[in-house]
Amino acid sequence: MSTSRxxxxxxxxxxxxxxxxLIQVGLxxxxxxLSEMAMGVTDTILLGSLGVDAVAIGGISNNFFFTTMISxxxxxxxxxxxxxxxxxxxxxxxxxxxxxxSIISAGTVLGVLFFIPCLILLLCSSQIFGLMGEPIMVIEQxxxxxxVLLYALLPNLVFLGLCRVALPSLGAESLLxxxxxxMALCNGVLNAALIHGWFGLPAYGLFGSAHATMLTGWGMxxxxxxxxxxxxxxxxxxxxxxxxxxLLKELMILGLPMMVTAASELLLxxxxxxxxxxxxxxxxxxxxxxxxxxSLLFMVCLAIGQAANVRVAYxxxxxxxxxxxxxxxxxxxxxxxxxxxxxxxxxxLPDWIARLYYTGTPPDAGTFGTTVLLLKIAGIFQIVxxxxxxxNGALRGCGDTFVPMMISIVSYxxxxxxxxxxxxxxxxxxxxxxxxxxxxxxxxxxxxxGARLYLLLYRRKDVRS
Numbered sequence: 446m447s448t449s450r451x452x453x454x455x456x457x458x459x460x461x462x463x464x465x466x467l468i469q470v471g472l473x474x475x476x477x478x479l480s481e482m483a484m485g486v487t488d489t490i491l492l493g494s495l496g497v498d499a500v501a502i503g504g505i506s507n508n509f510f511f512t513t514m515i516s517x518x519x520x521x522x523x524x525x526x527x528x529x530x531x532x533x534x535x536x537x538x539x540x541x542x543x544x545x546x547s548i549i550s551a552g553t554v555l556g557v558l559f560f561i562p563c564l565i566l567l568l569c570s571s572q573i574f575g576l577m578g579e580p581i582m583v584i585e586q587x588x589x590x591x592x593v594l595l596y597a598l599l600p601n602l603v604f605l606g607l608c609r610v611a612l613p614s615l616g617a618e619s620l621l622x623x624x625x626x627x628m629a630l631c632n633g634v635l636n637a638a639l640i641h642g643w644f645g646l647p648a649y650g651l652f653g654s655a656h657a658t659m660l661t662g663w664g665m666x667x668x669x670x671x672x673x674x675x676x677x678x679x680x681x682x683x684x685x686x687x688x689x690x691x692l693l694k695e696l697m698i699l700g701l702p703m704m705v706t707a708a709s710e711l712l713l714x715x716x717x718x719x720x721x722x723x724x725x726x727x728x729x730x731x732x733x734x735x736x737x738x739x740s741l742l743f744m745v746c747l748a749i750g751q752a753a754n755v756r757v758a759y760x761x762x763x764x765x766x767x768x769x770x771x772x773x774x775x776x777x778x779x780x781x782x783x784x785x786x787x788x789x790x791x792x793x794l795p796d797w798i799a800r801l802y803y804t805g806t807p808p809d810a811g812t813f814g815t816t817v818l819l820l821k822i823a824g825i826f827q828i829v830x831x832x833x834x835x836x837n838g839a840l841r842g843c844g845d846t847f848v849p850m851m852i853s854i855v856s857y858x859x860x861x862x863x864x865x866x867x868x869x870x871x872x873x874x875x876x877x878x879x880x881x882x883x884x885x886x887x888x889x890x891x892x893x894x895g896a897r898l899y900l901l902l903y904r905r906k907d908v909r910s
Contacts, residue, residue, distance in 0.1 A: 458768050463775035467752045470613050471779075473621040475748035477609065480625035482741060484661070485511075487633040488654050491640055499651045502583055506590040507658070509570060512711050514598065517563040518606040519707035523699030524552035525610030525751075526758045526841055532614065533762025543692055549611060550685045551692045555700065556603035564598060567591055586651065593655035597662030604666045608673075613755050617679055620672050624665065632661040702850035703841065709850075713857040717865060717883060721876050724869065727812040728876035734802045735819035735880070739827050742787050746831035749780045750838030757842025757902070770903055773839040777832065784831040791824035815876060822880045829888040836894035843901055852893045861886025 485507060492503040527548045533539075571588030579587070612618055635657040642648025649656055673679045714736065721732035753776035760769035791798065795817040803813070840849050865882020868874045874881065 471748040471752035473618040477621045477625040478744040480629035506587045516708040520700035520704040522703040523696040525614045528614035529758035530762035533759035537763035597659040600666035601662045628665045702846035731815040746834045750834035754838040754842045780831040784828040788824040795820035826884040829891040833891035856890040
């Protein structure tokens with residue numbers, strides 16, 4: 446049977462089937478990301494038993510380490526795109542393109558290459574903290590904290606980074622479903638044990654948390670490796686092959702813009718947090734409550750966007766543009782359903798949500814009122830944030846990463862940060878102005894990425910293979 450005849454006779458996949466598959470791919474990713482957030486929360490709670498200084502040092506050190514690592518890790522995103530594309534081609538009779546073993550081998554080389562600059566940057570953490578004007582205690586002990594975390598940088602950045610993009614693309618996302626939550630639980634137990642000296646282990650205090658996080662990184666890597674080795678189809682893909690420059694170059698062309706986009710989005714929130722701190726502790730407290738809330742809810746949006754990436758690339762590999770469009774539309778429907786529902790909760794019950802955070806000494810009326818207002822803004826904010834995440838994911842599935850990077854840089858820098866700063870400090874809106882800037886920046890990003898997706902995927906009569 447010819448390829449054209451196979452394509453012509455291929456049955457249409459219904460929207461409900463697309464949505465089921467998106468949930469199947471996205472659920473393990475969401476649980477994986479929520480588990481990572483839970484690890485950070487657990488670390489903070491356990492360090493709280495050592496006092497405010499330990500919380501501050503552990504918090505800024507973990508934040509700097511993981512923010513830097515995640516930014517560099519994003520360069521591996523092209524591996525998932527090419528693997529999904531190749532899988533779609535193989536399963537629908539369109540052989541050609543890159544061999545999956547070659548993609549994974551090239552992705553490993555790429556991860557090791559970017560591990561080096563990431564390591565150098567993190568080794569300079571004490572000097573960077575000094576330039577940021579942090580206290581001497583943070584500079585010295587924060588640097589030592591990160592030095593411990595560095596022992597697990599290689600498996601965290603390279604192996605776990607590859608697993609997160611490769612397993613869903615290979616249809617093996619179920620390996621992430623229980624691994625990450627179980628490891629988050631183990632991380633909590635290990636943190637408590639090494640901080641306080643439980644179970645006969647030494648009590649390392651503050652640095653016990655760093656040792657626990659480092660050991661958890663190695664533990665997750667070994668468990669996932671064993672699970673992969675137990676599956677013959679995945680085990681075969683681990684056999685290394687010679688890496689050719691054209692494939693490595695293609696991965697870099699896809700991955701470098703993804704890395705810059707991830708870094709620009711992280712900087713958007715980091716700079717906004719620093720600006721909120723300039724407005725005083727009350728504004729910073731309200732900002733942190735709203736940011737923590739939407740960060741938790743956004744993990745679901747991010748997972749749906751990653752699922753859109755996988756499925757759009759898959760159907761492109763199968764040379765079925767209509768199905769790629771339906772997969773993208775299904776992801777948009779899912780994210781709108783989630784963000785509208787949770788947005789209504791944020792806008793209708795902000796007082797109840799704020800009280801969940803202020804369980805100790807009640808804040809003053811001004812701080813509580815500001816928190817409630819920011820949570821209402823967040824209700825609208827997260828809708829556009831979810832849409833831009835899915836549009837970005839679908840565009841990556843189309844192999845389009847450079848234009849989305851430029852859109853993100855301009856909208857985050859000029860509108861997200863620029864407009865927010867102007868409203869907060871020049872127009873007197875305070876922290877509310879910063880959040881209006883965030884919402885406007887993400888709204889413009891969503892509109893621009895949506896227009897780009899429409900022109901590239903929905904309007905075009907062909908999709909690049």
